[in-house]
Amino acid sequence: MGLIGGSLARALRRGGQCDEIVGCGRDEAHLQKALTLGVIDRYETDIAAAVAGADVVVLAIPLRAMVSVLQQMLMGLAPNAVVTDVGSAKGCVVEEARAILGGRLCDFVPGHPIAGTEKSGVEASFAELFDQRSVILTPLEETAPEQSARVRAMWETAGASVTEMTVLHHDEVLAATSHLPHLLAFSLVNTLASLDESKDIFAYAAGGFRDFTRIASSDPVMWRDICLENRSAMLEVLQLFNHDLQQLEEAVRDNDGDAVVEVFSRAKRTRDRFCG
Amino acid sequence: MGLIGGSLARALRRGGQCDEIVGCGRDEAHLQKALTLGVIDRYETDIAAAVAGADVVVLAIPLRAMVSVLQQMLMGLAPNAVVTDVGSAKGCVVEEARAILGGRLCDFVPGHPIAGTEKSGVEASFAELFDQRSVILTPLEETAPEQSARVRAMWETAGASVTEMTVLHHDEVLAATSHLPHLLAFSLVNTLASLDESKDIFAYAAGGFRDFTRIASSDPVMWRDICLENRSAMLEVLQLFNHDLQQLEEAVRDNDGDAVVEVFSRAKRTRDRFCG
Numbered sequence: 001m002g003l004i005g006g007s008l009a010r011a012l013r014r015g016g017q018c019d020e021i022v023g024c025g026r027d028e029a030h031l032q033k034a035l036t037l038g039v040i041d042r043y044e045t046d047i048a049a050a051v052a053g054a055d056v057v058v059l060a061i062p063l064r065a066m067v068s069v070l071q072q073m074l075m076g077l078a079p080n081a082v083v084t085d086v087g088s089a090k091g092c093v094v095e096e097a098r099a100i101l102g103g104r105l106c107d108f109v110p111g112h113p114i115a116g117t118e119k120s121g122v123e124a125s126f127a128e129l130f131d132q133r134s135v136i137l138t139p140l141e142e143t144a145p146e147q148s149a150r151v152r153a154m155w156e157t158a159g160a161s162v163t164e165m166t167v168l169h170h171d172e173v174l175a176a177t178s179h180l181p182h183l184l185a186f187s188l189v190n191t192l193a194s195l196d197e198s199k200d201i202f203a204y205a206a207g208g209f210r211d212f213t214r215i216a217s218s219d220p221v222m223w224r225d226i227c228l229e230n231r232s233a234m235l236e237v238l239q240l241f242n243h244d245l246q247q248l249e250e251a252v253r254d255n256d257g258d259a260v261v262e263v264f265s266r267a268k269r270t271r272d273r274f275c276g
Numbered sequence: 277m278g279l280i281g282g283s284l285a286r287a288l289r290r291g292g293q294c295d296e297i298v299g300c301g302r303d304e305a306h307l308q309k310a311l312t313l314g315v316i317d318r319y320e321t322d323i324a325a326a327v328a329g330a331d332v333v334v335l336a337i338p339l340r341a342m343v344s345v346l347q348q349m350l351m352g353l354a355p356n357a358v359v360t361d362v363g364s365a366k367g368c369v370v371e372e373a374r375a376i377l378g379g380r381l382c383d384f385v386p387g388h389p390i391a392g393t394e395k396s397g398v399e400a401s402f403a404e405l406f407d408q409r410s411v412i413l414t415p416l417e418e419t420a421p422e423q424s425a426r427v428r429a430m431w432e433t434a435g436a437s438v439t440e441m442t443v444l445h446h447d448e449v450l451a452a453t454s455h456l457p458h459l460l461a462f463s464l465v466n467t468l469a470s471l472d473e474s475k476d477i478f479a480y481a482a483g484g485f486r487d488f489t490r491i492a493s494s495d496p497v498m499w500r501d502i503c504l505e506n507r508s509a510m511l512e513v514l515q516l517f518n519h520d521l522q523q524l525e526e527a528v529r530d531n532d533g534d535a536v537v538e539v540f541s542r543a544k545r546t547r548d549r550f551c552g
Contacts, residue, residue, distance in 0.1 A: 177481040189543035202550035205453040211487040220540035264496035267465035274478035
C-alpha cells in the first residue's frame, strides 16, 4: 500500500474491473489511511488472510521483503489465483520465486511498471500514474500463458501498455536507464553536501540542477535494495560509464574541444530523439 | 540575442526602464526575428555601432567570443557606459577583460544570471526567466561601485535577486552545481547511446530518467566552452565525485547495505532541504 500499490488500486477502481480490493501491510495506521482515502475496500495485516479468495495478488513490496511475503502468501493462495510483483529488478525476484513457489510457479508473472515519482506512500498515490506508461512482464518458461494474459489485462485496465522481455534483458535495461542514474544522483548530491558545508553552493543551484537531482530525493532503503539486488547488471554499466567519463575527463584536461563537443553533441542528439 | 539576451530584453521592457533596446549579432536573419518578435527596437551587426550611445552594454555571448567582442566593443563605448556579461564562468572572462579593457576596466561588472533552460535562441526567450532567480555579480577591485549598482538595479528590474561573491568562489560553486552535472549528464547519455543500439534501452526510460538527462539536451558548443573555460574548478570537483563514487561502487560490490543507505540517506536529506 505504497505509491505503486496505492496507484494501481486507484487505477483499477477507475477501470471498474475489481469487485473488491484488499490491502495488506504491516502498519495498520497506514492501511487505515488507505481505507479512509478510498484506495482499498478493506485490509488485512495477515498475508495469508489477505490473499484468501483473491483472483489476482500484486506484490508491491520492497525487494528484500519478497522471500518472507512469498512464503506467507503461498499458504492462503486460492487455486486459480495469479501472482505478480512490481519489483524494479527481476533476476533476484525470479530466483526467490523459483525456490519458494514450487508447483505454483506457473501462476507467477514477474512484472515491473516503469512509472513512479520521487515520493513514497499511499498518500502520494494517484490513478493516472500508469497512463501511457510501459509495464514490462518477464514471464518464465514455466509461466502459464493464460496467467500472463490476466496480468497484461490488469495493467492495460490501469492505463499502461505492456511489453514482454527476458529477465536478463529487463535487468540490463533498467540498470542503464534507472538504477545507475539513481546511484549517480545520490552519489553526486552526497559529494556536494560536504562541499556545501564550506562553500554554500546549493543557494545558487538552478532549475537544471533540481531536475538532475530529483531522483536523489527517492526512498534510500528502496533504492539500496534495488542497487544491491541488481548489482551485477548495474556494476557492468557503471564500468562503461566510468570508462567513458575518464576519456571525457582527459579531453577536458587536454583542452580538446573537438573531443568534448563530439560527446556532448551525440548525447544531445540521442536525448532529443528519445525524449522528443 | 539568444535565450539569455532575449529574455533579459523582454524582462527589461516589461520593467519599463529602457528607452531603447539595441540587439547585436552576426546572423541578420536571427536579429530580424528578434525585431519581429518585439524583443528589440532595432539591431546592428557591427559591434561598435551597436554599443554607441548605450548606457548599459550586456554581453550575452559564448565565452569563446569574449575576446573578439570586447575588443570591437571598446571602440564604440560611450564614456559613462557600464559593461556586464552573463558568462557561466567568470575567471576566464575577467582575465580577458583585464587584458583588453585598460582604463575602462572600472566600468566592467562581471555577472552571471543563474537561470536558463535546455533550449536556445531568441524564440525560446521569455520575460519571466529571471523572476525570483539569483544573479551573481563578481565585481573586481577596480570596478567602480556605482557601476556595480547600475548592473544590480538592471537585474532587479528584470525580476532577479542579486548577490556578490569573488570570481574564484563563483567558479567553484558553479562547477559543482552546474558544470559538473552537465558533464555527467552528457557523458551518461553518450555511454547509453551505444548500449541503446544493441539493447533498445530508451524505450523503457521513465520520468526520472527524463529529468536526470534534461540538461544533456543543452547546447553542446556552449557547454564545451563552459567546461573548458572553467576546467580547473570542474576537474577539482570531478575528482571529489570520482573518489566518492568509487567508494560507493565498492560498497555495492561488497553488498554493504549500511554503507549504501548512508550515502543515499544523506543525499536525500540534503536535496529535500535545499529543494524544499
